[in-house]
Amino acid sequence: MLYLDDIKILKDKVAVVTGASRGIGKAIAISLARCGADIAIINRGNAQNSEQTVEEIKQCGAKAKAYQCDVSDFNKTSETVAKILEDFSTIDILVNNAGITIDKLVLAMTEEDFAKVLDVNLKGAFNMIRHICPIMAKKRYGKIINISSVSGIMGNVGQANYAASKAGLIGLSKTVAKEYASRNIKCNAIAPGFIKTDMTDQLNANVKEQVINAIPMKKMGETQDVANLAVFLASPYSDYITGEVIKVDGGLFI
Ligand code: NAI
16 A cells, blocks of 8 residues: 655645544654644544544654544534644644445435435535634645545436535535635535445445445555545645545546
């Protein structure tokens, strides 16, 4: 596996990564730390996993701290951002990765199923952006990365709520990119395809086989495949890129 961390390109930067107790968020947090950034991670529940991530980040030589917060709670996210500012002094990079699924066909989906997924996946990202953008705008620097999904681009049976939230994240990313370009804040979205994590482990073997068959590269992606792109988008290498949606999907949606 190739890691994009040969040089400490993110030295002196502070990154906030939501949903980093495991999976893609954890890989992103560790990869940013390997490139020199200090990391604040935000999670809801599973404090033990969060502390494990913090330990692994510290082993990269970075400062790290975990904050318990439900990203869908506007006031809580505001309080948490204030605490992060106290502890880290600034914020340069925001990765909105926290996400959930409640998969059902439209006819079986309740109002609550729909609202819950939108609340975490889409409103959660808005909440973080809403509280962190003023900090970035003031210092005329910021990199925001929203973790969308190919489901948000192509739709997916059983995922009306999830696909809507991930499509919404694309609209949110493009709008933030336009509103904040003059403040030197870049905002891009990553659309992963099927990546090996606890989230996709829930899929039954049959579905997994169908998915793999549909991927031209005939395999699921690794969390590091997504993390490498996140590092690029967080780094000066991508300074003229904003409002983009980049897929990491082995060719699933070409
Ligand atoms: P995961 O289920 O392994 O991890 C999700 C993380 O989000 C966990 O750390 C969890 O604690 C956190 N989280 C959930 N709800 C939260 C809330 N309300 N407030 C704060 N934190 C919360 O998921 P995975 O697979 O690592 O996915 C990460 C992101 O990537 C998600 O946004 C997901 O939708 C997206 N994605 C994943 C794909 C995959 O194949 N695994 C494909 C496309 C997108």
